[in-house]
Structure formats: C-alpha cells, structure tokens
Amino acid sequence: MSLPISIRNLINHFSSLPGLGQKTSERLVFYLLKQDKNFLASFAENLLRIKDNVKNCALCGSLTEQNLCSICNDSRRDHLAICVVAELSDIQSLEKSREFNGVYHVLNGYLSPTEGINPENLRIKELLERINNNRIKEIILALNPTIEGETTVLYLTKLLKRYNIKITKLARGLPQGSDLEYADEVTLANAMKGRTQV
Structure with missing residues (x-):
C-alpha cells in the first residue's frame, strides 16, 4: 500500500x-x-x-528556560567540584546515579582532529574561565571511554595541570567505546565513587 x-x-x-x-x-x-x-x-x-x-545555561551549557539551570542555581550543590561532560544527555545519566553533588560543564562534543573538531570548537575556554573566576577544588572528567574521549581527557589534563586543583576521571567499569548515556545508574555510581586521579 x-x-x-x-x-x-x-x-x-x-x-x-x-x-x-x-x-x-x-x-x-x-x-x-x-x-x-x-x-x-x-x-x-x-x-x-x-x-x-529552552536555551543553554550561561554557566555550564546545560538546558534551561532561565539564565542558569536548576543545578547551577542550587545552593546545596558543591560549586567547587565541576564534572566535565561531552553532551547534554550525559548530565541526565550521571544525575540518575545520585552519586555526584557538584555542578557540571558541557563541552558540546569531543576533540577529533580527523573530523575537524579542535579545542576552539568546544566549550574549553568557558571551562577555563570558570576555573579562573572560582576556587575550584576538583575537576571530574566524565567522558566516554572512546578514542575521542581519551584524546579529550589527555588534552584537558595537560591544560589543567597548571592549576592547583584535583583532576579525576571516572573509574573503569564502563566498557571501552561505550557511551555514558546508555550506562545504568549502578555502573555510573560505581564509576563516580571509584574515580581516579589523572
């Protein structure tokens, strides 16, 4: 038919x-x-x-109908711990784990020179501004364990070493090449609890 x-x-x-x-x-x-x-x-x-x-949060890049998203606007959150994610959907996945009480920063992608995605194409400058304007204690790199994710982790780790802050990444438990978006809450909670210093 x-x-x-x-x-x-x-x-x-x-x-x-x-x-x-x-x-x-x-x-x-x-x-x-x-x-x-x-x-x-x-x-x-x-x-x-x-x-x-709906627009992007002026601080973290998440979604909101206000200037700041509900997480950045929440005084009960630890604003000195920033969890860096690649995509908006990663925040939702991590929030479901109920393990992290800090704030987020959305990069809007991964470094991928083969696809023409360089540091200037991501929200790295905004992350550095947040670090410079606040006394951040910890940056958690919650990026997918893919080639692009690991490349981005290495780049950010090098860039952030000059700051006197703790830099960690999620513990393994996430299969290599997987997406945070599809991981279950228990796996993400364990990855957040067992994060390692880089």
Missing part, C-alpha cells in the same frame, strides 16, 4: 531523529493519526515551544 505523501513526510522526519528507525517512525505516525486534534495541537505547540523557550 502506498502511503499518502503527508504520512511519508512525517515518517521521514521521525526517522531522521537519532535512535528512530523506519519501523519505529511508522508506529509513531500511526499512533499520532489515532489521536484527537487537541492532542496533536498540544504536541506541535510543545515542539515549537522548546525551540523558543
């Missing part, structure tokens, strides 16, 4: 999203077709609203 063009277009949009294949996209579209107009209007409005209302 040949599907109408509007259905095919929506399936193509969904399947262009990370983690959604053709079959899942088809199921989503057929589910949406069964919903009433109010649901669809609310769904569409929320999609547009995130683009208008």
